[in-house]
């Protein structure tokens with residue numbers, strides 16, 4: 001029987017909490033365990049942080065996202081935000097359990113948020129239907145934690161770089177732990193990224209499975225698989241027939257065209273198995289999704305979120321891999337930072353530049369600087385190529401900048417990216433004028 | 435909430451803020467400004483501010499080869515057969531570089547076993563063998579190699595590949611004619627003679 005609990009001791013009043021609602025969860029919040037973080041203070045403060053203050057952002061409301069939202073809501077997070085740019089497709093309904101047939105065509109973020117908010121009393125899920133790139137730093141700054149349940153490498157790279165860049169040495173709260181989950185069939189991984197402290201997503205980019213790409217000559221001459229026929233339709237036939245018109249993999253008419261063309265080709269070569277959904281899968285690079293793998297990975301991510309938000313137990317350091325393709329095998333290891341990671345690695349230097357310095361003078365200074373040892377540096381800002389050593393055309397185009405004042409090209413506090421063969425990756429300068 | 439900031443203070447590399455230039459952009463800057471191209475290759479940027487879209491022009495020469503025991507060029511290569519031509523390849527790099535390879539197409543209709551009539555190129559490192567550790571220099575060198583050693587095993591222009599396999603002299607003649615804008619087996623090729 002639900003009763004209204006007034007938490008006399010903490011002064012906390014909530015109409016949605018009933019006796020023993022958090023009985024189980026509170027076991028780990030009311031007393032420390034043997035491996036609890038030394039900073040952990042059991043009791044009301046941590047519960048109040050989790051339930052009244054902690055703001056968590058979920059990226060993606062698909063297979064992983066649905067699981068993540070449910071798990072977070074049921075473990076006591078109450079202020080949850082979710083971003084997703086997709087609408088619900090009928091093919092999602094087999095595993096994205098917050099959606100019903102009547103929701104097909106509606107934004108995933110909105111439907112998922114409404115469902116969880118309605119189903120779990122006291123929890124508010126705030127949806128944003130759109131791209132992560134639509135939001136600025138201020139938006140991301142408001143959260144304590146971010147969980148990614150995405151299937152796109154590109155979106156993950158963006159999110160990772162954004163959170164690494166958000167870190168401001170003057171503001172401790174600018175460091176947002178990122179928990180990243182991913183699945184592929186029976187395989188999956190969950191990892192904790194503490195931006196600028198632990199290895200980041202970009203650090204491990206070369207560990208990723210390669211996207212399957214078939215040799216173009218196989219596609220053109222000796223197709224053996226239905227996928228070869230579909231690739232033929234999308235890589236060779238689409239540009240040949242449609243010229244510069246861009247293929248939109250979200251446009252059902254485009255997929256239908258590719259399907260017809262691929263099917264015809266498959267018949268020619270007596271290949272079976274070209275279907276509409278395989279066509280969509282191949283061109284959108286859809287990875288097979290298994291509901292239970294999503295459940296395992298999402299649960300791991302949410303446990304880490306809970307542990308990090310409450311300090312109630314040691315958190316994952318930092319990479320958990322699940323391989324269910326040959327029996328069940330899991331492996332947890334510390335993925336190391338890559339010193340030449342273009343996002344979190346490389347050197348970064350604050351330098352003071354006299355207002356009347358030309359670019360040439362700045363370059364001279366960089367070359368002379370004993371502690372960085374740069375030869376032939378190329379310089380740019382996020383918006384301008386300042387000076388490039390090569391190729392010849394760009395050297396020529398940027399050469400006039402050598403005589404210009406640095407202060408004309410770079411704002412106060414602005415960033416300059418320096419690359420040079422002698423640098424492992426790049427160096428970033430933060431310029432202040434004197 | 436975990437006291438990350440205490441961790442942070444122990445981190446030596448921590449105190450610096452990173453630039454907003456994207457990882458792909460930095461990587462392309464590094465690749466381009468460290469290009470070490472022979473005189474047979476030139477890049478052209480229609481918009482010099484846009485590093486992600488450019489053209490590479492290859493003017494092949496004889497390439498490097500080892501002379502045989504008689505001091506003659508080896509006869510299995512068609513040495514310098516594409517010499518005199520200027521071949522343009524359009525590079526399009528997307529923001530997922532170097533996770534994804536650059537997209538490369540020849541913008542002329544050329545007679546080559548590994549380039550089809552739409553300009554698609556069969557070069558393994560542009561698709562199935564691409565790795566993020568490769569760079570633009572590797573791709574450019576790979577493209578140039580196609581003109582020095584056309585490959586009959588992975589044909590995109592089957593006619594040309596068959597000719598090369600069957601009758602090398604005829605193939606070389608076809609190459610020469612195609613480069614002047616000639617017609618081969620009913621197919622009109624682009625005039626690619628270097629100016």
Ligand SMILES: [Zn+2]
Pocket residue numbers: 199200201202203204337338341342343344345
């Ligand atoms: Zn990194």
